[in-house]
Amino acid sequence: MKPVLVVKNLTKMYGPKKVVNSVTFTIFDGQIFGFVGPNGAGKSTTIRMITGLTPITSGSIRICGYNIERNFTKAISNIGAVVEMPQLYPYLSGLKNLKLFAAFYGKAAIKRIPEIVKLVGMENRIKDKVSTYSLGMKQRLGIAQALLNKPKLLILDEPTNGLDPNGIVEMRNVLRALASKEKIAIIISSHNLAELEHTCDVIGLINNGRIIEHRTMEQINKLIESKQRVQLFCNYPNYAAMLIKKKYGIGSKIIGNSILVPLKEANMASVISYLTYKKVKIYSIKKIQKTLEELYFELLNNSRPSSSIV
Ligand SMILES: Nc1ncnc2c1ncn2[C@@H]1O[C@H](COP(=O)(O)OP(=O)(O)O)[C@@H](O)[C@H]1O
Ligand SMILES: [Mg+2]
Numbered sequence: 391m392k393p394v395l396v397v398k399n400l401t402k403m404y405g406p407k408k409v410v411n412s413v414t415f416t417i418f419d420g421q422i423f424g425f426v427g428p429n430g431a432g433k434s435t436t437i438r439m440i441t442g443l444t445p446i447t448s449g450s451i452r453i454c455g456y457n458i459e460r461n462f463t464k465a466i467s468n469i470g471a472v473v474e475m476p477q478l479y480p481y482l483s484g485l486k487n488l489k490l491f492a493a494f495y496g497k498a499a500i501k502r503i504p505e506i507v508k509l510v511g512m513e514n515r516i517k518d519k520v521s522t523y524s525l526g527m528k529q530r531l532g533i534a535q536a537l538l539n540k541p542k543l544l545i546l547d548e549p550t551n552g553l554d555p556n557g558i559v560e561m562r563n564v565l566r567a568l569a570s571k572e573k574i575a576i577i578i579s580s581h582n583l584a585e586l587e588h589t590c591d592v593i594g595l596i597n598n599g600r601i602i603e604h605r606t607m608e609q610i611n612k613l614i615e616s617k618q619r620v621q622l623f624c625n626y627p628n629y630a631a632m633l634i635k636k637k638y639g640i641g642s643k644i645i646g647n648s649i650l651v652p653l654k655e656a657n658m659a660s661v662i663s664y665l666t667y668k669k670v671k672i673y674s675i676k677k678i679q680k681t682l683e684e685l686y687f688e689l690l691n692n693s694r695p696s697s698s699i700v
Pocket of ligand 1: 404409427428429430431432433434435436
């Protein structure tokens with residue numbers, strides 16, 4: 391895997407306010423990086439620095455090895471971006487819109503149009519006027535536009551904003567195909583972690599300008615699993631808790647006629663048969679799983695309040 395985007399200690403000050411605070415991450419080819427955080431966290435400002443729309447206060451950005459400040463043109467020539475809503479002519483067809491933009495990049499881009507239309511799954515509607523498109527289709531046409539110059543890095547700032555669940559799935563399929571087939575590195579921002587769950591390989595959580603978590607989606611799923619609890623409703627909760635503590639060394643919380651135990655799937659059968667053997671009657675078992683959204687808020691709340699004013 392080759393690093394496509396390398397962001398190091400990236401910082402942005404607006405007056406005395408540090409809105410992006412020493413942000414560091416790397417995205418490799420074929421990888422989808424989800425940049426997630428609440429409104430005002432600093433996502434768009436980071437993205438605007440990566441796309442060269444706003445200057446860096448300190449730190450560095452390298453795109454395909456080119457430093458964005460020292461080698462601006464070369465660095466920028468490797469990116470395609472959809473920042474905010476894609477700019478489209480509503481009374482022209484999708485195809486005509488693409489042709490207009492492709493003319494800007496030259497013949498090679500014009501030749502690539504059919505292939506790109508296929509990549510974003512717009513073959514059936516590309517000759518229709520943009521004004522008849524759904525928001526999801528406009529977003530996909532925006533992605534098509536961003537792909538015309540064969541970028542190595544695709545940048546999307548909150549592309550799922552306002553999309554219905556169907557639109558989100560279509561967008562996800564397009565992005566996954568671009569990453570796996572074209573080996574494009576993708577950075578996609580959102581204020582909703584759950585929306586990116588099945589889209590991204592890596593998640594960077596940002597809050598108050600700082601990256602507070604940087605994990606693979608696999609690690610995040612493991613983290614959720616490790617937080618799984620089982621609620622056992624039984625006749626002697628105190629006794630059951632004592633038995634589990636003694637035999638398995640696992641502490642439980644007693645809630646009325648039930649106990650709440652952090653049990654892994656693998657231990658479950660053993661614990662239940664042991665309790666039954668010890669004459670504890672189990673009435674029902676409820677698995678209590680943290681949702682991705684709950685984990686997200688837990689991580690945000692646990693993050694140190696950053697010193698955004700310096
Ligand atoms: N041009 C600007 N001047 C001053 N403050 C700004 C400017 N742009 C953004 N900010 C502030 O920077 C912070 C981060 O904003 P932004 O990067 O847009 O967050 P996000 O995209 O995560 O919602 C916010 O507090 C916002 O008010
Ligand atoms: Mg934003």
